[in-house]
Amino acid sequence: xxxxxxxxxxxxxxxxxxxxxxxxxxxxxxxxxxxxxxxxxxxxxxxxxxxxxxxxxxxxxxxxxxxxxxxxxxxxxxxxxxxxxxxxxxxxxxxxxxxxxxxxxxxxxxxxxxxxxxxxxxxxxxxxxxxxxxxxxxxxxxxxxxxxxxxxxxxxxxxxxxxxx
Amino acid sequence: xxxxxxxxxxxxxxxxxxxxxxxxxxxxxxxxxxxxxxxxxxxxxxxxxxxxxxxxxxxxxxxxxxxxxxxxxxxxxxxxxxxxxxxxxxxxxxxxxxxxxxxxxxxxxxxxxxxxxxxxxxxxxxxxxxxxxxxxxxxxxxxxxxxxxxxxxxxxxxxxxxxxxxxxxxxxxxxxxxxxxxxxxxxxxxxxxxxxxxxxxxxxxxxxxxxxxxxxxxxxxxxxxxxxxxxxxxxxxxxxxxxxxxxxxxxxxxxxxxxxxxxxxxxxxxxxxxxxxxxxxxxxxxxxxxxxxxxxxxxxxxxxxxxxxxxxxxxxxxxxxxxxxxxxxxxxxxxxxxxxxxxxxxxxxxxxxxxxxxxxxxxxxxxxxxxxxxxxxxxxxxxxxxxxxxxxxxxxxxxxxxxxxxxxxxxxxxxxxxxxxxxxxxxxxxxxxxxxxxxxxxxxxxxxxxxxxxxxxxxxxxxxxxxxxxxxxxxxxxxxxxxxxxxxxxxxxxxxxxxxxxxxxxxxxxxxxxxxxxxxxxxxxxxxxxxxxxxxxxxxxxxxxxxxxxxxxxxxxxxxxxxxxxx
Numbered sequence: 001x002x003x004x005x006x007x008x009x010x011x012x013x014x015x016x017x018x019x020x021x022x023x024x025x026x027x028x029x030x031x032x033x034x035x036x037x038x039x040x041x042x043x044x045x046x047x048x049x050x051x052x053x054x055x056x057x058x059x060x061x062x063x064x065x066x067x068x069x070x071x072x073x074x075x076x077x078x079x080x081x082x083x084x085x086x087x088x089x090x091x092x093x094x095x096x097x098x099x100x101x102x103x104x105x106x107x108x109x110x111x112x113x114x115x116x117x118x119x120x121x122x123x124x125x126x127x128x129x130x131x132x133x134x135x136x137x138x139x140x141x142x143x144x145x146x147x148x149x150x151x152x153x154x155x156x157x158x159x160x161x162x163x164x165x
Numbered sequence: 166x167x168x169x170x171x172x173x174x175x176x177x178x179x180x181x182x183x184x185x186x187x188x189x190x191x192x193x194x195x196x197x198x199x200x201x202x203x204x205x206x207x208x209x210x211x212x213x214x215x216x217x218x219x220x221x222x223x224x225x226x227x228x229x230x231x232x233x234x235x236x237x238x239x240x241x242x243x244x245x246x247x248x249x250x251x252x253x254x255x256x257x258x259x260x261x262x263x264x265x266x267x268x269x270x271x272x273x274x275x276x277x278x279x280x281x282x283x284x285x286x287x288x289x290x291x292x293x294x295x296x297x298x299x300x301x302x303x304x305x306x307x308x309x310x311x312x313x314x315x316x317x318x319x320x321x322x323x324x325x326x327x328x329x330x331x332x333x334x335x336x337x338x339x340x341x342x343x344x345x346x347x348x349x350x351x352x353x354x355x356x357x358x359x360x361x362x363x364x365x366x367x368x369x370x371x372x373x374x375x376x377x378x379x380x381x382x383x384x385x386x387x388x389x390x391x392x393x394x395x396x397x398x399x400x401x402x403x404x405x406x407x408x409x410x411x412x413x414x415x416x417x418x419x420x421x422x423x424x425x426x427x428x429x430x431x432x433x434x435x436x437x438x439x440x441x442x443x444x445x446x447x448x449x450x451x452x453x454x455x456x457x458x459x460x461x462x463x464x465x466x467x468x469x470x471x472x473x474x475x476x477x478x479x480x481x482x483x484x485x486x487x488x489x490x491x492x493x494x495x496x497x498x499x500x501x502x503x504x505x506x507x508x509x510x511x512x513x514x515x516x517x518x519x520x521x522x523x524x525x526x527x528x529x530x531x532x533x534x535x536x537x538x539x540x541x542x543x544x545x546x547x548x549x550x551x552x553x554x555x556x557x558x559x560x561x562x563x564x565x566x567x568x569x570x571x572x573x574x575x576x577x578x579x580x581x582x583x584x585x586x587x588x589x590x591x592x593x594x595x596x597x598x599x600x601x602x603x604x605x606x607x608x609x610x611x612x613x614x615x616x617x618x619x620x621x622x623x624x625x626x627x628x629x630x631x632x633x634x635x636x637x638x639x640x641x642x643x644x645x646x647x648x649x650x651x652x653x654x655x656x657x658x659x660x661x662x663x664x665x666x667x668x669x670x671x672x673x674x675x676x677x678x679x680x681x682x683x684x685x686x687x688x689x690x691x692x693x694x695x696x697x698x699x700x701x702x703x704x705x706x707x708x709x710x711x712x713x714x715x716x717x718x719x720x721x722x723x724x725x726x727x728x729x730x731x732x
Contacts, residue, residue, distance in 0.1 A: 037354075091289075100438045101443060104505075143693055145694050150620070151648045
């Protein structure tokens with residue numbers, strides 16, 4: 001009985017499976033590396049695409065992904081005006097390592113801290129890395145879990161398609 | 166619920182959900198996620214693999230969140246039929262049911278949450294309610310929370326409720342009541358001055374109290390136990406300096422041998438960074454800071470009100486991450502950590518054509534310097550011990566020195582070299598009574614080669630050498646990835662001992678060492694927000710730590726499947 005119930009509930013979920021596409025960012029308080037509070041609802045990029053990337057200093061594939069994108073990030077910005085926001089889910093243990101790590105790598109991303117997983121939960125992220133792409137209207141149009149070398153090309157193709165390039 | 170009733174109600178349930186979704190497109194939004202971990206256990210007595218009677222273990226979670234304007238409601242179905250071996254960390258989970266549900270709404274600057282919520286005050290020294298699903302830690306509150314912003318830059322929070330204790334066809338709550346308030350002022354937001362445009366000073370304070378009835382026939386126990394904390398955080402373009410001090414009134418409990426001593430903790434941290442260079446230095450001292458909402462909680466994982474993170478690096482490579490990880494000792498420790506990240510620029514002597522990155526990290530933890538109080542009189546005896554705050558004692562619990570170099574040598578090849586030197590008091594950290602501390606050296610080589618734009622191979626060779634505990638380990642891993650959908654990986658961990666043909670353990674000579682291979686293969690498929698992964702092989706016992714405590718996952722042999730999806 002329990003199994004039938006779980007299976008059918010899951011089927012129901014399946015029917016709704018695409019519902020996060022088109023959704024806007026939820027309203028959650030996160031903070032910048034300088035400790036300023038930011039309501040995620042207010043995130044914008046002047047009508048240009050935004051990449052929201054969930055990562056952590058203890059996540060090796062996350063760091064590979066951000067390091068790889070960093071190599072061509074200035075080209076991405078010049079060509080499409082895209083902005084990448086790296087949301088760190090490091091908790092009180094490693095939160096203080098985020099700023100030195102990001103600067104030590106020489107990354108130019110905007111970094112937000114989500115130390116108790118509030119934004120992670122609100123966006124239904126199971127594990128990191130998890131990437132969302134928002135169009136100029138702030139709607140989620142694409143998402144990708146995991147990172148494999150080459151995934152950044154797929155992501156950038158989507159960014160270019162959004163900005164009509 | 167009878168079967169016929171279930172069959173009748175299901176279509177209603179389904180159409181209600183779909184109805185909500187259709188409506189959602191017009192007004193609100195409905196989204197969620199699902200994840201499951203399933204394992205089929207094989208017999209493998211050579212490695213002491215667990216073999217639960219059910220043979221198949223399965224954990225599953227489904228979250229659903231509905232938002233409409235300023236209103237939000239959410240819930241999570243959980244299923245442990247039965248839970249995976251070694252899961253969760255604390256009190257057992259069983260059955261299927263609702264583990265979490267809440268409603269939340271905002272009225273201008275006031276936010277109200279009723280039901281379950283996660284929250285944290287400051288760094289969590291006196292209050293943090295959080296979940297680490299894959300570790301099996303969830304101390305979610307059930308009650309209500311108010312968040313209020315009376316003026317720009319001023320943030321107030323208040324919480325009240327009981328914590329999650331276990332799960333039996335639904336969340337089971339602990340007996341203790343937890344109440345707390347927190348206030349924070351951010352000067353940069355409050356004052357709009359020339360100073361605050363470049364810098365910021367954030368000050369905050371919090372107060373938490375737990376209530377639990379005293380039913381002890383022998384002792385007079387405090388029924389209300391209060392804790393307070395103050396914090397300050399200065400930031401500028403290059404600097405970030407943080408300090409938090411917490412104090413807890415006497416709280417005799419099962420973890421501190423029921424002493425009536427007060428507890429305290431101080432955490433300080435400073436970081437400096439400019440592009441290409443980052444440095445961080447931190448220290449903390451902790452004395453008698455176990456703070457659980459049930460003084461006789463069965464395990465140190467249950468009903469924790471606060472969170473005391475270890476000041477050590479969380480490693481990402483398999484051997485250092487899961488063989489000898491450190492966990493804070495809430496009863497007393499003094500610890501410090503320093504770290505530097507540096508990047509040699511492209512074109513510099515050491516940077517070469519593509520730049521070189523280095524990370525150096527050092528951390529150490531000692532017992533707190535304490536003096537046991539004698540039996541002078543009953544009051545003195547009940548205080549247990551006296552301590553010198555921020556003074557390390559003789560016993561060293563942990564030390565980790567590690568250095569990591571990363572370099573891209575060509576368009577298609579990159580390498581990382583890591584060296585670690587570790588001292589680990591296995592008696593204290595893992596509770597293996599009487600075992601001598603482990604001294605270990607580790608070398609790790611990682612390489613990544615891109616065959617094409619989308620196909621690549623990554624490999625790791627790791628070696629750990631020690632004359633203690635289980636002796637040496639060697640690990641080899643190869644992972645082929647085919648972006649954006651597939652990956653295939655194979656790993657072998659080999660546990661062997663080289664010194665002599667007898668294995669020195671607990672200071673005694675023991676039987677000849679056993680040598681074991683732990684091969685495991687994985688295949689995965691990813692499609693947008695969905696990920697499937699299947700593993701087959703031997704999994705050695707591993708340690709996963711969170712806050713003050715480490716959970717041991719037993720050795721196993723078999724097939725496992727993980728599915729995660731976000732929608």
